Amino acid sequence: MTKADADQNGWRGTDQGNQLKTTTGWGSGGNGTNAVGFNALPGGYRAHNEVFIHLGSDGYWWSATEENSDMAWCRIMSTAFPTIHRAIMDKQTGFAVRCIKN
Numbered sequence: 001m002t003k004a005d006a007d008q009n010g011w012r013g014t015d016q017g018n019q020l021k022t023t024t025g026w027g028s029g030g031n032g033t034n035a036v037g038f039n040a041l042p043g044g045y046r047a048h049n050e051v052f053i054h055l056g057s058d059g060y061w062w063s064a065t066e067e068n069s070d071m072a073w074c075r076i077m078s079t080a081f082p083t084i085h086r087a088i089m090d091k092q093t094g095f096a097v098r099c100i101k102n
Contacts, residue, residue, distance in 0.1 A: 030079025046094025
């Protein structure tokens with residue numbers, strides 16, 4: 001995926017989500033290849049009312065990019081799509097964080 005494509009909102013790419021997903025744990029038809037060693041699992045997210053949503057079907061990760069003091073960019077992967085999603089979400093939402101050494 002080009003940088004321009006990676007910076008777009010919504011679902012995009014071809015199989016970049018599958019390249020990040022683990023080979024098991026995503027349910028029927030949703031597993032990935034883990035081609036890049038990211039080992040993404042479908043942890044869902046914690047909503048404002050402390051209820052976990054989409055646990056076992058989707059994975060949500062914060063990026064390091066803020067939109068403003070209340071909102072930040074995130075990446076989403078789903079059992080339903082081999083691609084990856086980019087969106088702006090409220091920082092109070094509980095997404096996963098992945099620390100990667102530069």
